[in-house]
Every structure is written in structure tokens, then in C-alpha cells.
Amino acid sequence: MIRSVKTLLAITALLLSFSAQAGFSVSGTQLLDANDNPFVMRGVNVPHAWFTHQTAQSFENAAARGANSVRVVLSNGVLWQRTSAAEVADIIAMAKARNMIAVLEIHDTTGWGEQTASTLAQAVDYWLDIQDVLAGQERYVIINIGNEPFGNGPSANDWTDGHITAIQRLRNAGLSHTLMVDAANWGQDWEQIMLNNAPTVFEADPERNIVFSVHMYEVYPDDAAVNSYLSAFQDMNLPLVIGEFAADHYGVAVAAEAAITRAEEYGYGYLGWSWSGNNPELASLDIVYNFSNDLTPWGELLFNSTNGISHTAQIASIFTEDDDGNGNGNGNGNGNGNGNGDEDSGTEGQQCNWYGSLYPLCEAQDHSWGWENNQSCIGSEICQDIVGDTEPACGTADNGYPYCCDSSSATGDGWGWEDGRSCVINDNDDNGDTDPTTCDWYGSLFPMCQQQSDGWGWENEQSCIGVNTCNSQGN
Helix, strand or coil, rough: CHHHHHHHHHHHHHHHHHHCCCEEEEEEEEECCCCCCCCEEEEECCCCCCCCHHHHHHHHHHHHHCCCEEEEEEEECCCCCCCCHHHHHHHHHHHHHCCCCEEEEHHCCCCEEECCCCCCCHHHHHHCCCCCCCCCCCCCEECCCCCCCCCCCCCCCHHHHHHHHHHHHHHCCCCCCCEECCCCCCCCCCCCCHHHHHHHHHCCCCCEEEEEEEECCCCCCCCHHHHHHHHHHHHHHHCCEEEECCEEEEECCCHHHHHHHHHHHHHCEEEECCCCCCHHHHHCCEEEEECCCCEEEEHHHHHHHCCCCCHHCCCCHHHHEEECCECCCCCCCCCCCCCCCCCCCCCCCCEEEEECCEEEEEECCCCCCEECCCCECCCHHHHHHHCCHHHHCCEEEEEEEEECCCCCCCCCCCEECCCEEEEECCCCCCCCCCCEEEEEEEEEEEEECCCCCEEEEECCEEECCCCCHHHCCCC
């Protein structure tokens, strides 16, 4: 009996060790992918929690421009509508299909201690609640435990002890993913709380698999400030990523080009904030205009400067090499090819419209997601469960999402939720009139503001557009 217990413990330890090695890991200042090759993040933040219907196209456009990673805003339900496990599974699949690594973060924790926010412990509760969709994705997913989870009020001990407890809870539950830890002071670490305590937090992780994240805004106005912070982490031999930054913040200049240049010099990753949808007073932080693929001045700097994403990003080797390191991948950043199948080839070349994103149907399996031809594929039975028998009757909108069959939009934003997925409210009533609560702004749907007629506004935790501004398109 004792020998059997010892054998079981040994097997368990071996399995845990294998699990820990199955995904990303860190070595010194480097983040290593599952093939033990260095991976440097060059990507963007996408605000999924607030603009769920824009996520698929945002991923597509970012990948097409060369991004190798995407940090995704999720919600645990404390401040915004909770992001379901099914949504998270979809987000992971969409990122994998486009050869991008997904960094998942809970945004409700922002500024805890200085404003109403989720605690870091509540964020951990969320990750444990959706553990089933995270398990097995260690090669493709990094868990950013909580976004800017401490404002300017909490102490260094609050930040340090809070993260140590969070990390140990996640590890004890069996999550072996690389974990990303945000700095104190709304991510900007002007008190250097993370800088001074990062080694303690790193050593408290039994897997030593932590990446630290600083957010660079007005606290970093020049190259000296940027270089001082990044070089300090380099000297400590710890991994760091600039998890958020932009060219200005509330009109105050940020040394974004210095951040891009210094990150390249030190081999650290960076993720620009954010693809689109910022409040009007922060519109300059949008990387593209109105969820299009047209770069703003900030987007031009982020992607097209000398050390920008388009010139320096390298796709993770797990997408371009097999387990032996042999180059077999397509490396094109887009897993949505149409294939070349004919009528006699079964599922070959066929696709599934999964929540508005196209994925190839798997040839080798019907019951689950798979990985074939260096891209995600979906089993035909799962696809049928999502599509169902109602979609042909309800119809499909131009953006690929189904029209809602039964529900209406309670918020007037043009979207509903049926059968575990987003659906589009059909804008035409019996008389063929357009729903006045929604504006089609150059191909993207936005709710009409109720408090103003001109310009852009912010109502019900989302951007809205005045009716006069909506009607001015093309004038």
C-alpha cells in the first residue's frame, strides 16, 4: 500500500512536470514558447468585453498587419457583463487560427483600492471558474491575472502579498500557464512597488513562470524614464512586457517611440493600447479608426515605425514548426483559408461560421476542436450545434453573425444573445424602416446616444453616436 502511494505520487509529480513544460516558460529575461524558442510579444490590446461583436474582425486585421499576440479585455462580471467560458474558448480559437498568442486579462480589477473594482481574489475566482477552457491551452494562452489591480492607495505589501496569494491559488488548482502580473499605481509603477518586489513574487511561484507587465503612459514622458525602468528589469534578469502604452494619455505626451525602440533593444515585448473604441477624450489612443483597418497616427507609429510590429514581430514557433522544430507551418498569420476540396472529399475545404468567424471543418474528427494543417479546425457536429436549424430561417447579417430569432435588444445597441452567442437585431421592422437606436457607422454598428444629438458620447459603459453625426456620413 505504501509503495503504491509512493508510485502514485511519483506519477503525479511527473505529470505535473510535463504539464508545466507543455506551454510557455521563462528563462532569465526571455519568454520561451512550447518549443523552447524565444518569443517576443509584438501585439495590441482588443476591448472584447465592451465590443464583443468587433473582436473577430479586430483579430483578423491585427494579424494581417503582423501582430503575433493579442491582449484581450475580459470581465468577471463585477463591473461589466461577465465574459462566459464559451466566449473565452472562442477567443482562444480565433487567436490560434490567426497564429497569435492570446493574453487574457480581467479588466474589472483596474484601480482597486482607489475606485470601485474587483479584487484580485475575485479575478482568481473567475479563472478557476473557467479552468476547463484554459486547460490544455498552455501553448497558446498567457493569463494576465488582473489588469492594473492596485491603484495609488494600496501599499507595497498589498501588491506583493495579493499577487503571491493569487499565484499560489492558481498553481494549487493545477493551472501551469505563464502568468502575467501587472504593476501597481494603475500599472505605471511610479512608486516602483513592482520593480522592488518582483523578485519576491517570482520566487513565490513554484513554477518560476511569471512575466511582469508595466503600463507606460504619462509617467514615461521621455527615453530616460523608459530606459531606466526596462534596464532595471534587465539587471534583475527578469522577464518584462510593456502591457499597455500609447503616444499620449489625456493629452500628455508619452515616449511611445522610445518604448518601442528600447523594448526591441532589450528583447522585451510590447502590446499597444488599444485597437479601437476608447472614450472620446482618449480617442487618440485608438490604433485604428472606428474598428476599421485604417491606422491612426498612433497606429502608424506602433505598426510601421522602424522597430514597430510590422518590422519586428515574429510568429511563435509553435505555429511554424512541429514538435521537432521542423518548419511545417504556413506562417501567414491567417488560419482561415478556403481549402481546395471538392464534392468527393468529405469535409476537406469546408468551413464553419463560428460566431461570425470562419474556421475549416476538421477532417479527422467530428466532436471537438482540432488542429490540422497548422491551424484550428472545428468538428462538424460542434459546428452544427452552434449553427442549429434556425439560422437559415433567421438569416445571417453581412458581418457573418446570425440575426436574432426571438430576442430584442434591451439596451438598443443592435445586438442580442441567443443560444450562447451574439446575434444581430434585424434593423428592419414591418414597414422596412431602419431602427433609429442603432447607427451603421461606415460598416460598424454603434448605439445612438440618448443624451446628445451631435458628436460621440459614452452611455451604458459603451461608445454611442449622436443622430446628427450619424446622418452626416458622406457629407
